[in-house]
Amino acid sequence: MRLLVVNDDGPPSTVSPYFAPFINALNEAGHTTVVVIPDRPLSWIGKAHAVGKTLTAASRCPASFSDKSCAIPGCDETEDRTHRWLVVDGLPASCTQIGLFHAGFNPSDFDLVVSGPNHGRNASTVYSLSSGTVGGAMEAAQCGRRAVALSFGSKEVQPDHVIHAACQRSVALIGDLVRDWHPDVDVYSVNVPMVADIAERPVSYTTTARGRWISGGLFSPVPVDPEKLALSRTYQFRWAPQLADIKRQAEESPEGEDLWASVNGVISVAPLRASFTSVDVHK
Template sequence: MHILVVNDDGPPNTRLSPYIRPLVNELEKAGHQVSVAIPAASRSWIGKAHIIEASLTAHYVHPDWFRGDGSWDESYESEENNTPWVVIENGTPASCTQLGLHNLFTDRPPIDLVISGPNHGRNASTIYNLSSGTVGGALEAVFCGKRGIAISFGSKDPQPDDIIQAAARLAVRVVLHLHTVWDERVELYNINVPMRLDVESRPVLYTRTLPYYWSRGCLYAEAEVQSTPKSKLMNGVPNGVPNGVNGVDHEHADVNGVLTNGSSEHCNGVNGHSNPKQRHFKWSADLSDMKKRLQESEEGTDAHTVLNGSTSVTALRANFWHVPGLEGPLYLDQ
């Protein structure tokens, strides 16, 4: 079988993407041909997004050339497209799936299955499934007419090699079983594997998705941005800035030449007009409420299963389906 592997954690990285190489090794050990297309940087929480205004550059990189931080020795970058590992600048899991299926490995046989992952951490519950780049890579496979399987290894904590190897071995067994007995009603499977040494002897269970909704705004926090003192501005531009073009400091300006370093008193360089008030926010996910809900999740859900040490397999369809019975005209109140 020819398997395409994509992910949202990027190239092999001791801290951010420690699981992809062991899974690929196990798939190859089982006798399968594996092609890998991965983003050059982490693309977590991006779902099935494509970055439509960014050009994508594909680097063919031998897996032995990666360093522990996810970079690679560019002096050994393959001059020919003969390595099964490709790293894509500006890539997302979905674009890696698209390019992997249609553009990058045309000298190889057609791809039979797309595996997205293994994610560095769980993807259980509706919010994770709909936000996850890992699940997004498998969703993209479905819309390209292929079977997709998303795999997540359920811990972001550093894991010893023997636990990672056990998870990879079990994941390969589950994948091959699902491919053999694939239910035609299913378009993709979402697998969550707990990280424990005895995982191969623990149950593997079909599960349903835990429904979850944000109880409050908890993904972003206001960021403090240091303001440039008014006395140091001339026509809204810091004095003595050598890299300004047309009077604009591009380290502190947006695409319109407007200063964006946090002060509502800064001018935009045109007739001394002040900018509107600005507030700045940064990604600062507070998932404490979600973690509590996952801990309290009902038996039979993906979250409950993986948190209790078993592997969850959730069969999914790749759609937002309409609500049956709501049909026909709407009679609006006059």
């Protein structure tokens, strides 16, 4: 298959540790990959675009993000988009747009758009509605292309063999989803637990748990001197997600939800439509 691959964690780094191994796994499986990614981590950005901003896309050899030399002869003289990545100073959904319309291909040239693998899970609406990974996939659906949002459920440093196994299992699962794609599905959101025996872990179709911020949210106030506050009348709030509610909801999540799968070592596949589903209030 020819795949457009985007993400929200940016180029390979300590905060984007799964991307390069995943691209290698796709290529080793015989797929053709076109990579368009943000130039920096942009989590929690959803499906946003920077309105009015002129975006810059740098053509980069993947080897430039590692300590290895490129094995492709004449790499510096070519603009082979199936080898060189486009690294964009824009948001994940914008990378999807650029990849589909401005990377030398038409949207119909791609069999699938894959967004990810995210560095951490995207289970429950608290995460998935804010996720740049899911947003990149939803943008593809809005452009008429099928998409998979792939998330690896761990922020902890993982050994190479676990990352390799997760990539291999994900590539195989993506192939299965494409072969049996349900006509009513726009995006499959897949969460893969990072465990040593991932090759043997079951796969379950799930719903997306309805997560809520209840006793705490994403921000905490920055302490300020009362006298300074009286003069400035300005307030600051630091990024400090309070996850107690989310952890409790995960522990209480019933079987069949993606949160339940994430705490039970099950690979979850949530079939999604790219729409805000209407509620019939007249029933």
